[in-house]
Amino acid sequence: EVQLVQSGAEVKKPGESLRISCKGSGYTFPSYWISWVxxxxxxxxxxxxxxxxxxxxxxxxxxxxxxxxxxIDESVSSASLQWSSLKASDTAxxxxxxxxxxxxxxxxxxxxxxxxxx
Amino acid sequence: DIQMTxxxxxxxxxxxxxxTMTCRASQSIGTYLNWYQQKPGKAPKLxxxxxxxxxxxxxxxxxxxxxxxxxxxxISSLQPEDFAIYHCQQTYNTPLTFGQGTKLEIK
Numbered sequence: 001e002v003q004l005v006q007s008g009a010e011v012k013k014p015g016e017s018l019r020i021s022c023k024g025s026g027y028t029f030p031s032y033w034i035s036w037v038x039x040x041x042x043x044x045x046x047x048x049x050x051x052x053x054x055x056x057x058x059x060x061x062x063x064x065x066x067x068x069x070x071x072i073d074e075s076v077s078s079a080s081l082q083w084s085s086l087k088a089s090d091t092a093x094x095x096x097x098x099x100x101x102x103x104x105x106x107x108x109x110x111x112x113x114x115x116x117x118x
Numbered sequence: 119d120i121q122m123t124x125x126x127x128x129x130x131x132x133x134x135x136x137x138t139m140t141c142r143a144s145q146s147i148g149t150y151l152n153w154y155q156q157k158p159g160k161a162p163k164l165x166x167x168x169x170x171x172x173x174x175x176x177x178x179x180x181x182x183x184x185x186x187x188x189x190x191x192x193i194s195s196l197q198p199e200d201f202a203i204y205h206c207q208q209t210y211n212t213p214l215t216f217g218q219g220t221k222l223e224i225k
Contacts (some may be wrong), residue, residue, distance in 0.1 A: 035214070037162075045154075045162065045205050047214040061213035062119070095161055103209025104152060106173070108161035 002026035004109035019082040022096030029077035030054040033099040124217035130225040139220045141189045141206035150210040
């Protein structure tokens with residue numbers, strides 16, 4: 001089955017670091033970019049950027065550049081999204097999605113809920 | 119960045135109704151426009167790409183149209199499972215951007 005499976009929900013304190021993951025299966029992982037999308041509580045979708053698993057080339061949205069980092073572990077067909085210092089405003093659901101390098105997000109992970117609270 | 123504006127923000131309708139929602143881009147994007155459906159607690163699902171191409175498995179009651187800056191998503195006969203939030207997305211350039219969503223509710 002072609003799918004993206006994300007890591008579980010996280011509860012963190014402001015200032016802490018975090019890495020969440022997105023594992024692809026059932027398809028050739030390097031062939032499709034992975035996009036990350038944020039959805040804050042009760043709000044719309046925000047594209048954070050994307051990474052090419054074949055060479056780890058990244059394309060960050062200016063709104064997220066410098067605050068998050070995308071990475072790839074090709075050996076386990078997994079993409080990661082990480083923060084070095086979380087803020088309360090990072091509280092949101094985060095989705096990974098398969099992107100055929102044309103922005104069309106046909107396959108989505110189930111989402112990872114991140115709660116940042118003191 | 120290209121701004122995407124959806125209207126209305128929310129819409130109430132009966133099962134069987136025909137509804138149309140719109141999405142406007144802040145600049146011309148050709149037909150680089152996708153529509154997604156999102157149900158509560160679920161990830162979005164791609165319905166339409168290229169402004170009017172229905173994805174496999176999507177009912178023919180859904181249709182999309184438009185080009186340039188103005189786009190529409192029409193559901194010709196609402197079914198109970200269609201009540202959800204609908205998001206438009208431009209893929210003309212990066213950063214990719216979404217509209218704020220239209221929430222379709224049962225009247």
